[in-house]
Amino acid sequence: MTSERSTYATDWLARAGLRPTRQRVALAELLIGDGQHRHVTAESLFEAARQTGAAVSLATVYNTLRAFCEAGVLNEITVDGSKSYFDTNTHDHPHFFWEDDGRLSDAPADQLEIARLPDAPEGAEIAAVDVVIRLRRKS
Structure with missing residues (x-):
């Protein structure tokens, strides 16, 4: 290098x-x-x-x-609870998961709207919200 x-x-x-x-x-x-x-x-x-x-x-x-x-x-x-990807972009943003080839890519954050989150249970706080949108190629 x-x-x-x-x-x-x-x-x-x-x-x-x-x-x-x-x-x-x-x-x-x-x-x-x-x-x-x-x-x-x-x-x-x-x-x-x-x-x-x-x-x-x-x-x-x-x-x-x-x-x-x-x-x-x-x-x-x-x-899927078993496959981990590591992202160098540490800012909050959504992802696309391409099921056909097992690839993760960034999704446009400016197009995502989350209107409301449920309240965290007593004694807990929401640490993060991960959004992964699964995609597959059309047949």
Whole structure:
């Protein structure tokens, strides 16, 4: 990777308060090194890392994604209760889930209107509202 990508990734980690280990920098470069937002799974990020020659295990990818989420620089979006996608755009926004190819993409937030949410049960507060709109190609 270029040094510009590495600097951008290292700065991103520093702003999140994360130590820039070799593995974290390599994965951060893949996630945000070009300044573009993306949605990845642990498996797709692991495969991308392997293609660049980064020496990381799948377990390291999972652990690093968890650390990035805990630091607030990634959001986890769960589809079907079992498949997790990780989004570099941490602002609230809806998603399209493309059932035909298992892909997640951003949906236009300005077109979403949620008129009312139910009250949270006593002793709880709403932490977030995730909107995933499932799509399939027309036959």
